[in-house]
Amino acid sequence: MPSIQSAPGRSRFSPRLIGPIAVVALQAVAASYFVVDGIDDLIEQAGRGFSVEVMMECLVALALLAGVVLGARHLRRIAGDLARADDALARARGALADHIAHRFDTWSLTRGESDVALFALKGCDVAEISRLRGAAPGTVRAQLSQVYAKAGVGSQAMLMSLFLEDLLDTDPAAGPQRGE
Known part of the structure; x- marks a missing residue:
């Protein structure tokens, strides 16, 4: 009987996650740049006092960094949900294939x-x-x-x-x- 089950050993990575992963990676690069730039500005102005501009840059850098962390956590949760859904679908396909084979045998x-x-x-x-x-x-x-x-x-x-x-x-x- 032709198989209706998916191939075993299929990769757990989903191509549907490429876009979101790329966005989080880009955000991480941008956050790293702004954090390093903010630290550099803080060190440079440490002796003269801190300007509002530098403080805002640091705040924006921290917000971007927090966004990266939250985005990565959300992406990880979505990847887990997707893996569980794929597993459930594979089990359902297997159960359906078994049921069909049983009926055909009957x-x-x-x-x-x-x-x-x-x-x-x-x-x-x-x-x-x-x-x-x-x-x-x-x-x-x-x-x-x-x-x-x-x-x-x-x-x-x-x-x-x-x-x-x-x-x-x-x-x-x-x-x-x-x-x-």
């Missing part, structure tokens, strides 16, 4: 029927499945007919609805349940 699908059924669940039509499997359209239609018969359904939409009902875990006769 229905005693052959390997070819399992492949065709999985492509049907992914929304492929007969022509696409035929092309993807390198099989004649008639063969694919025959395999789909066998899958539908073994699953007790009459169409691709009904096959999909079996799995959707399992995910929703509700009684289809009960109708939609809102706000419980």
Whole structure:
């Protein structure tokens, strides 16, 4: 059966974080410059007293430094949230793949029927499945007919609805349940 799980050993770094990381890094460089400049100005004016301008520069540098720290902490939290969401998605995909495999085993699908059924669940039509499997359209239609018969359904939409009902875990006769 074709795999629907993500590749194991995938990197934990998300490309979605490149922009925010670059902004925090740029802020860190700017903060470093202003802090060093502020310290230099303070040392230079230490004997003559401090001007309002130097004090404001130091205050701005400290505010920028605080922004870098807060931004980095926020970015770290977001990265953790993203990693947890990716893990949850991977677990859900794995559970769905296991559930599909269990259903296919319960229905005693052959390997070819399992492949065709999985492509049907992914929304492929007969022509696409035929092309993807390198099989004649008639063969694919025959395999789909066998899958539908073994699953007790009459169409691709009904096959999909079996799995959707399992995910929703509700009684289809009960109708939609809102706000419980």
